[in-house]
Amino acid sequence: MEKYFEVLCMCPLFRDIAHWELTKALHCLNARVFSFEKGEAVMNEGEPAKYVGIVLTGSFQIVRTDFFGNRSMIANLVPGELLGESFACAGVEAVPVSVLASEAAEVMLIDCLKISHSCSNACQFHQQMIDNLLQIVAAKNLVLHQKIEVTSKRTTHEKLMAYLMLQAKQFGSLEFEIPYDRQELADYLEVERSGLSAEIGKLRRQGVIEADRNRFKIYKPFDV
Amino acid sequence: MEKYFEVLCMCPLFRDIAHWELTKALHCLNARVFSFEKGEAVMNEGEPAKYVGIVLTGSFQIVRTDFFGNRSMIANLVPGELLGESFACAGVEAVPVSVLASEAAEVMLIDCLKISHSCSNACQFHQQMIDNLLQIVAAKNLVLHQKIEVTSKRTTHEKLMAYLMLQAKQFGSLEFEIPYDRQELADYLEVERSGLSAEIGKLRRQGVIEADRNRFKIYKPFDV
DNA sequence: TCCCCTCTGTTGAAATTTCAACATACAAAA
DNA sequence: TTTTGTATGTTGAAATTTCAACAGAGGGGA
Numbered sequence: 001m002e003k004y005f006e007v008l009c010m011c012p013l014f015r016d017i018a019h020w021e022l023t024k025a026l027h028c029l030n031a032r033v034f035s036f037e038k039g040e041a042v043m044n045e046g047e048p049a050k051y052v053g054i055v056l057t058g059s060f061q062i063v064r065t066d067f068f069g070n071r072s073m074i075a076n077l078v079p080g081e082l083l084g085e086s087f088a089c090a091g092v093e094a095v096p097v098s099v100l101a102s103e104a105a106e107v108m109l110i111d112c113l114k115i116s117h118s119c120s121n122a123c124q125f126h127q128q129m130i131d132n133l134l135q136i137v138a139a140k141n142l143v144l145h146q147k148i149e150v151t152s153k154r155t156t157h158e159k160l161m162a163y164l165m166l167q168a169k170q171f172g173s174l175e176f177e178i179p180y181d182r183q184e185l186a187d188y189l190e191v192e193r194s195g196l197s198a199e200i201g202k203l204r205r206q207g208v209i210e211a212d213r214n215r216f217k218i219y220k221p222f223d224v
Numbered sequence: 225m226e227k228y229f230e231v232l233c234m235c236p237l238f239r240d241i242a243h244w245e246l247t248k249a250l251h252c253l254n255a256r257v258f259s260f261e262k263g264e265a266v267m268n269e270g271e272p273a274k275y276v277g278i279v280l281t282g283s284f285q286i287v288r289t290d291f292f293g294n295r296s297m298i299a300n301l302v303p304g305e306l307l308g309e310s311f312a313c314a315g316v317e318a319v320p321v322s323v324l325a326s327e328a329a330e331v332m333l334i335d336c337l338k339i340s341h342s343c344s345n346a347c348q349f350h351q352q353m354i355d356n357l358l359q360i361v362a363a364k365n366l367v368l369h370q371k372i373e374v375t376s377k378r379t380t381h382e383k384l385m386a387y388l389m390l391q392a393k394q395f396g397s398l399e400f401e402i403p404y405d406r407q408e409l410a411d412y413l414e415v416e417r418s419g420l421s422a423e424i425g426k427l428r429r430q431g432v433i434e435a436d437r438n439r440f441k442i443y444k445p446f447d448v
Numbered sequence: 449t450c451c452c453c454t455c456t457g458t459t460g461a462a463a464t465t466t467c468a469a470c471a472t473a474c475a476a477a478a
Numbered sequence: 479t480t481t482t483g484t485a486t487g488t489t490g491a492a493a494t495t496t497c498a499a500c501a502g503a504g505g506g507g508a
Contacts, residue, residue, distance in 0.1 A: 422458070
């Protein structure tokens with residue numbers, strides 16, 4: 001368990017919880033680590049939400065697949081980030097998404113009830129974790145608002161530019177990598193992959209962006 | 225203040241807080257009531273988030289308007305529901321949405337910091353309110369997931385049917401009223417109003433639904 | 449009653465997306 | 479090295495949406 005201390009310490013769930021308390025906390029919470037191969041699911045659409053997961057290594061994608069097989073990409077999760085926390089906190093009986101490993105990955109699962117209920121050992125950290133969870137869940141809300149902001153645009157061109165500008169802003173540079181391949185980006189933008197490729201090609205020819213696989217560079221921030 | 229007790233008691237923010245404590249709590253939280261005319265804003269896009277609002281009377285709409293004036297409808301809020309809580313809890317400096325009164329309405333504003341910081345009076349309710357807030361913010365997450373589920377559909381037909389089926393499910397009846405007029409529904413579904421009207425007309429002629437203003441009735445749950 | 453304004457429905461052309469298919473590049477496997 | 483498979487780019491036709499404009503139905507006020 002110790003080898004995960006670095007990522008756990010930077011995990012917002014344990015913010016303001018002393019190092020010496022962390023080991024005790026993990027034991028009290030009955031935290032367990034699980035490994036996943038690329039494509040395996042930590043959580044499946046329709047299942048009840050019981051666990052909060054902390055990404056330790058690798059990355060995961062939050063996706064939803066509808067009745068007709070159309071896939072929608074919600075978000076990408078990297079080490080230190082939480083998964084399932086909103087559904088567990090809301091106590092939903094059927095989560096609306098699946099969470100899949102996008103590469104070999106490890107996650108630490110914690111029973112959500114063990115966080116909110118003080119244990120018989122009268123551990124001190126429960127309250128701090130609930131405060132932390134509140135901030136994390138609120139921040140997740142912003143991530144969803146961002147996706148809505150991008151996908152509410154009406155054309156592939158506008159969606160792509162909105163997404164790229166947002167990434168550039170968050171990355172603090174006009175050159176950056178995104179966590180999605182073409183199909184996944186299309187699923188995030190809610191457009192057709194072929195249409196997305198065509199749009200990227202057009203922007204590339206116009207000299208607006210440079211795009212190589214998942215590496216992008218924006219030359220002109222605005223479409224003048 | 226007493227005249228709002230009924231709605232405050234059913235507000236999830238005060239769940240499991242004793243009646244006798246509520247008056248004290250409101251005072252301690254420095255809660256104040258504000259009135260709004262139709263169209264007035266409680267909160268404007270770009271402002272910092274400081275307050276949590278509780279809808280007392282009337283209703284509000286969460287909307288976002290982009291650079292080109294395209295409006296996106298996020299949600300509708302009725303008495304007892306909270307507004308701004310996610311942004312306040314996340315401590316964002318620029319909220320991504322505006323919250324507008326969709327009719328004459330009243331809201332109670334509470335400084336978010338007063339909820340999380342125990343006061344000098346050593347009030348008991350702070351902890352309970354944080355627990356409640358966590359559940360509320362997590363539930364708001366589900367509302368956003370729902371909007372994404374609906375708007376991720378590719379055609380106006382699919383979006384409309386997905387929305388109507390969801391409303392029917394939540395209302396527990398195939399006949400129900402929605403809180404939006406045509407333009408607002410189009411803004412929620414992220415489609416053109418004229419295209420939405422055309423689609424509604426088509427479904428009406430096909431006998432799939434009945435639609436009169438904001439009152440809908442679904443005849444055939446599935447499009448066979 | 450008449451007028452004005454808002455909401456909803458309609459329409460047809462232009463723009464855009466979807467869909468299905470295929471070409472190419474590249475990396476991993478044999 | 480050759481083969482195989484995946485990711486990406488391209489294309490043209492069909493389907494759908496957007497856009498702009500207008501018509502009709504009410505409702506509210508003068």
